[in-house]
Amino acid sequence: MKTFTVKLDVNKTVSRLSEAVADFPMGLVAHINGQANCAKRGVQVPADQILEVFRPDFAVRVWKAEKAAGIDIPLRIHCYDAGNGHTTVAFRTAQEVFAPYANPDLDKIGHELDVIFNELLNTLQPYLAKEAA
Numbered sequence: 001m002k003t004f005t006v007k008l009d010v011n012k013t014v015s016r017l018s019e020a021v022a023d024f025p026m027g028l029v030a031h032i033n034g035q036a037n038c039a040k041r042g043v044q045v046p047a048d049q050i051l052e053v054f055r056p057d058f059a060v061r062v063w064k065a066e067k068a069a070g071i072d073i074p075l076r077i078h079c080y081d082a083g084n085g086h087t088t089v090a091f092r093t094a095q096e097v098f099a100p101y102a103n104p105d106l107d108k109i110g111h112e113l114d115v116i117f118n119e120l121l122n123t124l125q126p127y128l129a130k131e132a133a
Contacts, residue, residue, distance in 0.1 A: 003090045005082050008036075010047035012015040013079050013087040013124065016102050017051055020123040026053050029074040046081035053077060053120075058113060065105035068073055072097045075117065091121060 021028045034048035054074030068085050082088040094113035099108040
């Protein structure tokens with residue numbers, strides 16, 4: 001899993017990532033706003049949001065390679081409050097997600113997706129916190 005911290009709050013981080021998703025082009029399949037969902041039930045929690053990102057052509061390729069792998073798509077980017085107005089961004093690479101299937105076709109797809117997601121996540125590079133690696 002890749003994890004890093006940026007000097008933006010969660011809402012700004014999610015906004016920048018959502019814009020980047022369209023630029024690559026990938027599709028924002030879902031935006032899950034955990035804190036907003038909890039607030040609807042009267043529960044206050046620190047900021048916590050998930051972006052589910054994928055694209056139909058990749059989905060078709062995944063299904064053809066290994067139908068059971070459909071449970072693992074779309075891929076997710078988790079953004080949560082790291083304190084001091086910073087956000088932790090966590091992402092499990094496609095190669096990690098597909099590894100249990102031991103399928104060379106999925107390995108190839110995973111590599112292609114990781115290139116795209118690395119570029120997408122690198123759009124946050126200007127905002128990396130000093131402690132991020």
